[in-house]
Amino acid sequence: MIFSIDVEDWAQSVLDNTNSVSNRVYDNTLLLLDILEEHKHKATFFTLGNVARKHPELIRRIADAGHEVASHGYNHDAIFKLTPKQVMEDVTNSVKSLEDASGAKVIGFRAPNFSIREYLFEWYCEALAENGLKYDSSLFPMKVIKYGIEKKYSLKIFNEYGINEHYLSYMKIGKHKFPFFGGGYFRLLPYSVTKHLSSKLNEERAVFYMHPYEVDTGELAVVKELYGDIPLKWRLSQFVGRGSVETKLHKLMTDYEFTSFEKEFYSQEQEKKTILRGLQGGRTTSNVASAFDTKRDIATSI
Ligand SMILES: [Zn+2]
Secondary structure, eight states: EEEEEOOHHIIIIIIIITSSOOOHHHHHHHHHHHHHHHHHHHOEEEEEEHHHHOHHHHHHHHHHOEEEEEEEOOOOOGGGGOOHHHHHHHHHHHHHHHHHHSSSSSEEEOOOGGOOOOGHHHHHHHHHHHOOOOEEOOOOSSSSSSSSOOOOOOOHHHHHTTTTEOOOOEEEETTTTESSBBBBHHHHHHHHHHHHHHSSOOOOTOOOEEOGGOOOTTTHHHHHHHHOOOOOIIIIIIIIHHHHHHHHHHHHHHSSSSSSSSSIIIHHHHHHHHHHHHHHHHOOOOOHHHTOOOOGGSSSSO
């Protein structure tokens, strides 16, 4: 299974994206690094560019621990609110800030709030491909309150740009699909329910997701003091259940083996390209490299 974390600061990414990035994201991410280390699992950290600029040493620690640093955009702006030029700038700035901080090549992207719509596919894939990215994990193949795409869609454009799509996991009841494997669903559902539902997933491609702030039980009081009262619907949807997450994570990591997208799907490709570079005196050709393209069957229409 893939373990993915969207590294962002709650007050900046959710409450108001003009707020500055606080130190809470740093401490919360360190706690997740400790839990992963305890269970010897690896993860993909989809990180905002603004977090990398504020806390470059955090990005270095993630990379040094053997996890994958991937991009979550720069400032957590929804893709559908940006022009094509702004999408390109956002992806470029975030990738650059993450690569500067980690010293490693970024190959993956997750759009803030899974804010992808079918009409954006072309601009979006162009921005990803232009920045050398190889995969995306932004599609919720079902409609929920804030995100997701309900109708059947084609990933032809993704394939044309050489972007593999790893959509989020879901359960199916009749014709309907429901997300459950991460975020607020993980916070609010009893672990026994998550375990029961996740036992039906295809472990090879299941994707769990969460945010560092979901282990932060002290944030609500601080946020209230800094920014005033938080609307009830946000208190319920964003803060309830945080106290249970750490314990549930230990159970989840005991029950399953987790890794990063890079290690699961792309490390072999990187190794083969390194070997090729050696064989060819430091040069690869696109024809030769494409013979080792990773599992294209991942990017199929659903
Ligand atoms: Zn996010």
